[in-house]
Amino acid sequence: MTRYAVTLAALAALCASPALAADGKALFAAKGCVACHGEAGAKPIAGSPNIAGQNAVYLLRQMTEIADGTRSSAPVKVMKPVIDKTTPDERKVLAEWLATQRPAEAQPGDKAKAEQGAELFDENGCIGCHGADGLKPLADYPFLAGQRKDYLMVQIKAIRDEIRSTRRTRMMTANVRKFSEAQVEQVAEFLSQTKRK
Ligand code: HEC
Ligand code: HEC
Structure with a gap:
């Protein structure tokens, strides 16, 4: 026994x-x-x-x-x-x-768009949940820094247009609602060019 x-x-x-x-x-x-x-x-x-x-x-x-x-x-x-x-x-x-796996490297991209994206990320309250530069999310929220640009663009638009609409994505619909296509791209440039620490 x-x-x-x-x-x-x-x-x-x-x-x-x-x-x-x-x-x-x-x-x-x-x-x-x-x-x-x-x-x-x-x-x-x-x-x-x-x-x-x-x-x-x-x-x-x-x-x-x-x-x-x-x-x-x-x-x-x-x-x-x-x-x-x-x-x-x-x-x-x-x-x-x-x-536990090593995050992907940051991706090269358009620097001017990334700078505009950084401002949009600050001004629209993204930091409150995803952390400065998308690097320090609240518990069980996603890291955004270093994510692929094409994927980020699809997700931001899908969340904005309530196509990807779950209880948790709806928490941020208001933050992205007014983003134009150009602004979505700027935010995606910024995040994809930001290196995960
Ligand atoms: C109130 C908190 C909150 C705010 C503010 C917020 N988000 Fe989110 N975001 C979330 C949560 C929670 C998820 C994950 C939803 C899930 O679990 O399905 C998410 C998911 C995402 C995703 C998808 C990530 C992936 O890997 O698929 C992107 C992109 C994103 N947020 C971008 C933004 C941007 C850009 C802003 C600012 C305009 C923003 N978020 C503001 C809470 C927030
Ligand atoms: C045929 C291609 C394909 C295969 C195989 C695949 N995935 Fe995916 N996966 C995707 C795509 C495309 C997305 C994003 C779809 C979107 O834009 O919403 C995704 C999204 C995800 C996400 C959500 C990521 C996020 O940031 O929200 C997770 C987690 C995931 N996959 C895990 C897995 C795992 C684990 C397996 C194996 C069991 C797997 N996938 C197999 C294509 C694939």
């Missing part, structure tokens, strides 16, 4: 870190996530987001909401069949492993 309990405790300890981390990497490859999000989630193809080093709770919520259809804007439909083949436990392992 005692020996059994000891074995269980040892097993639990084993599962707590290195073994799980290895599982995350293996799952990411086995489930086909690499094809779109790139090696360790930091080399995505056009239109797909960087997910390396993103907040774990945020990542898990997105996977859950993509799987159950709560987040269902058109571009996300390509990964629905893939996420549907993961279990809730596997998603948790994937989210926790991805959060």
Whole structure:
């Protein structure tokens, strides 16, 4: 009986870190996530987001909401069949492993647009939730710095136009509502050129 309990405790300890981390990497490859999000989630193809080093709770919520259809804007439909083949436990392992991976490098871009974007980011209250320069989000909110420009533009417009409309994205609809197409691009230039620390 005692020996059994000891074995269980040892097993639990084993599962707590290195073994799980290895599982995350293996799952990411086995489930086909690499094809779109790139090696360790930091080399995505056009239109797909960087997910390396993103907040774990945020990542898990997105996977859950993509799987159950709560987040269902058109571009996300390509990964629905893939996420549907993961279990809730596997998603948790994937989210926790991805959060520990090195974020993608900042991307080169238009400096003048980025400067205008930085001002818009300050003036429209983005800092209150995503932190200065999109680098210090509130607990379980997403990092924005270093995200792909094309992906950011699609998301800001989808949130503005209430196409990506979940309980949490609606918290920021008012902040982006008045953004023109040019302003969306400026904010996306700014964030994609900002290096994650
Ligand atoms: C066929 C390409 C494709 C595959 C395969 C794929 N994804 Fe995605 N994923 C996308 C696209 C495209 C988006 C963004 C869609 C949008 O614009 O809303 C996305 C979004 C996400 C997001 C939300 C990121 C954010 O910042 O909100 C997470 C998390 C994610 N994918 C994880 C995964 C995981 C884990 C797997 C493997 C089980 C996977 N994806 C497989 C294309 C893919
Ligand atoms: C009241 C808090 C709040 C404010 C203010 C806010 N956001 Fe957000 N934002 C969020 C939350 C929460 C999410 C994640 C929603 C979810 O979990 O689905 C988010 C998501 C995003 C995303 C999608 C990230 C991804 O990886 O898909 C972008 C882009 C974004 N915000 C940009 C902005 C910009 C630009 C501003 C300022 C104009 C702004 N936000 C203001 C709370 C806020």
